[in-house]
Amino acid sequence: MEMVYHEEDCVYENIPDVPDPARRVESKICSDEERKVTAAEPGIKRSRLAAVVLGLLCVIQAAVIIFLLLSLFSERDEFKRTNFDVEAGFKNLTQERDDLKRKLNSFLTQGRWEYFSGSFYHISSIEKTWKESRDDCILKGANLVIINSKEEQDFLRKFQKLMWIGLTDSETEGTWKWVDGTPLNESYWDSGEPNGGEKENCVKIKKFDSEKSWNDLRCTAPLYSICEMKVRP
The missing domain is CATH 3.10.100.10 (Mannose-Binding Protein A, subunit A)
Known part of the structure; x- marks a missing residue:
């Protein structure tokens, strides 16, 4: 009796040890398919690696975009605070100027x-x-x-x-x-x-x-x- 192994699409079973051209053809076909699968494995691995690298690049790109957006928002807020401080300082100077004018007018009207x-x-x-x-x-x-x-x-x-x-x-x-x-x-x-x-x-x-x-x-x-x-x- 001859032991025949069929991987993936082939089934392993015990068959009588009888010469059979059909069985030999089937065994040959299965052997060819195995070789094709083996030959295709490096390409599959490269495709998977490329997919992983692409995913990492996407993650890095997203992180960079988020960082740039946060920096932009921070600079915008800082600009707003600076602008507010400038406006407040200008307002104080205006008030001081008006106070000086009032004092001057008061002194001039009082005389002496x-x-x-x-x-x-x-x-x-x-x-x-x-x-x-x-x-x-x-x-x-x-x-x-x-x-x-x-x-x-x-x-x-x-x-x-x-x-x-x-x-x-x-x-x-x-x-x-x-x-x-x-x-x-x-x-x-x-x-x-x-x-x-x-x-x-x-x-x-x-x-x-x-x-x-x-x-x-x-x-x-x-x-x-x-x-x-x-x-x-």
């Missing part, structure tokens, strides 16, 4: 205000104590003058009035401070001043023909005063 180097100055028409003078300046939205430069000192001397300025050592004797709390750095004391000790804790401009014109005095003395309103730093 004079502009110099970023500030408006107001000379009082009534003599008062140092504290009363300062309170009056605060009611006007200003404060007793703070002198920051030689040019400002020279500007104030031209009014030719004995006037309180915003300098005192009332908190600590000998430690002179301006009304905004800053320490005295550049001074214009008259010769021999200050000399009042604990009794004289406030400062006035006492003469006009010299740059060195400050004098300490009792804070309760009645004097004219000068207020300063800064309109820019």
Whole structure:
């Protein structure tokens, strides 16, 4: 008996060992089909590999597109935030400009205000104590003058009035401070001043023909005063 194997389309079975031309033909055909399948396997593998590579490329392409879209949206949001900040800054500048215009108009209508180097100055028409003078300046939205430069000192001397300025050592004797709390750095004391000790804790401009014109005095003395309103730093 002869054992015949038929793979895939062929069936394996035991058949009598009898010469049979038909069986030999069938066996030959099956053998040819096996060879065709074997020969086709590399092509099938290449096709599958190509399909896998193509799928990976599609996934990578999709990931790149998503990344680019997210970057684009992020840049758009950043641009919106920047644009919003610019608009807010412009709005603030516009408001500051309008506030300055209102202050200028108010000063001009009230009279007795004079502009110099970023500030408006107001000379009082009534003599008062140092504290009363300062309170009056605060009611006007200003404060007793703070002198920051030689040019400002020279500007104030031209009014030719004995006037309180915003300098005192009332908190600590000998430690002179301006009304905004800053320490005295550049001074214009008259010769021999200050000399009042604990009794004289406030400062006035006492003469006009010299740059060195400050004098300490009792804070309760009645004097004219000068207020300063800064309109820019």
